[in-house]
Amino acid sequence: MSEPSIAGRIYEPAAYAAKSLEGCFWVQTAPDPAQYPRFEGESSVEFAVIGAGFTGLSAALRLSEAGAEVAVLDAHPPGWGASGRNGGFCCIGGAKASSAQIRTRYGAAEAAKFHAAERAAIEQVSDRIATLGLSVDRHSEGELQLAHSPKVFAQMRAEAAQISATYGVQADLIGPGDLASLGLNAQGMHGGLRLDLGFALNPRKYALGLARAVQDRGGRIHADSAVHSITREGEFHVLHTAHGRLRARHLLMATNGYSSDTLPRWMRSRYLPLQSSVIVTRPLSENEIAAQGWSSDLMAYDSRNLLHYFRLMPDRRMLFGMRGAVRWSDASQRAHRTATRAHFDAMFPAWQGVETSHFWSGLVCLARDLVPFVGALGQGERVYGAFAYHGNGVAMGSWSGDQMARLALGQPTDLPNFFQRSPQRFELGPLRRLSLPLALLHYRIQDALS
Structure with missing residues (x-):
């Protein structure tokens, strides 16, 4: 199969090559016989x-x-x-x-x-x-936004009723002291807002x-x-x-x-394309899940502009994604994999020793x-x-x-x-x-x- 060569694309050619899909977890889950x-x-x-x-x-x-x-x-x-x-x-x-x-x-x-x-x-x-x-x-009936600061959680509290009215669904405020008991223990989070809308x-x-x-x-x-x-x-x-x-x-x-x-x-x-990258762990044991305290299957993301998004999948692998890379080369991909893993370790410190078996990137559009x-x-x-x-x-x-x-x-x-x-x-x-x-x-x- 020949690689596409199309004028007017603004990233390096490697971003558009077939090889850029290597490492994507989803490929192994769904072979395509068509x-x-x-x-x-x-x-x-x-x-x-x-x-x-x-x-x-x-x-x-x-x-x-x-x-x-x-x-x-x-x-x-x-x-x-x-x-x-x-x-x-x-x-x-x-x-x-x-x-x-x-x-x-x-x-x-x-x-x-x-x-x-x-x-x-x-x-x-x-x-x-x-x-x-x-x-x-x-899985994950509903979504969760986690506040990365007390100031953001105060804003969530003030806006929860309006968000509920805007979408016509239940919006549940979760205080910082309740996160761990709900299986939502992530380092540095100060509460959250669950919206009864969407799924993974x-x-x-x-x-x-x-x-x-x-x-x-x-x-x-x-x-x-x-x-x-x-x-x-x-x-x-x-x-x-x-x-x-x-x-x-x-x-x-x-x-x-x-x-x-x-x-x-x-x-x-x-x-304007922007890179978004994802890592996926090996399947986690129940003991490992308990050690971190994240057992919920809710799809979640934090309140940063450069947000992290993550979810515990049905096979008990943890998916974690973030943005921030601005070049597409072997060296930049290796560097961003390291950076993504560092952010993952900071948010889920009990899983620092867990292998991340998959890493890949793609282009979102602004x-x-x-x-x-x-x-x-x-x-x-x-x-x-x-x-x-x-x-x-x-x-x-x-x-x-x-x-x-x-x-x-x-x-x-x-x-x-x-x-x-x-x-x-x-x-x-x-x-x-x-x-x-x-x-x-x-x-x-x-x-x-x-």
Whole structure:
């Protein structure tokens, strides 16, 4: 299999190579017997989707269920990118902008519509899993945010009732003295807020389940089919791969953090990938679990801007993830693995001697205005895109793909209006990744002061 070589990508080539998936725990849990033939020759299709992750597969599923002819092209097999290598948190989120910022910018009605979308996204994933009969190792009914300082816990206390009202679910405040008795003992935490919304899953099993559903409904999925350029021939968009040309009346872009500034040119500088890395331990014994005092299966994260996210999985392995790397090389990956392990040891000191058998990284996607985008790429072009879930793509990416397909079909959507605005471009253009060290330093200082 040849490695994709696509202009306009802003990370080192190693970030996009097949080798970057090595070490991912999820791969061993879900072998994929399906066939995804390389796209070759010339053909035409009504709808072409670029990207076979949650967004692209959800869009393709909606299109195929509507009886439309659809082909999905990807440089790798389905679920290879962020969709098949994330932490598996199906939860509220999608925007890095706060609720207050969204209300100030777009108004209370739009903020309410966004929060409804967050909940609808979780419900849609749950419904899809049930309808398609997917086995995804689901657990953790609800999510937990832990306060990394007394000041943050005071804010949680003040906001708990409003959060409960916003999402229409139970929000339980957990005092610092109650964490250990609930099996939530993590060093340096000062209480938490449990929200009765969301669940954890195996993201690769979910992604592969979506891919099977697309194929079962007549959709075509082509792996090893990186799109190198897009041209126009009359009413058709022509997708050029190394081995063929696909003509499509409608084009849906679903590449998120693995996007290119040149596919299409509209994408230039409107997205910024950020690395997120995960370690997974060997299975923990009951004695080891008791020694640390973390026995809950709740998916959890702390209140830092540069958050840690973690959960005890059904097989009693502990998953722990964080962000912060800004380069993609063998040396930088080794350094970030060491850093991730150090953060894990600080939070769970009783497990310092437990082997972490797996480590991997992937690319999440940010927008300059810190909210998702789902909409048309230009006027009258029949090109649509969905991206920028800010590290919460399981639910929001799935929902956004479905909404993007509805747009392409001319169906009504539930999109907040601000999802459809053209995202601002990042300063520094193709060099925008150079801003990440300064931004990360800013967030570290904020976390230390909060």
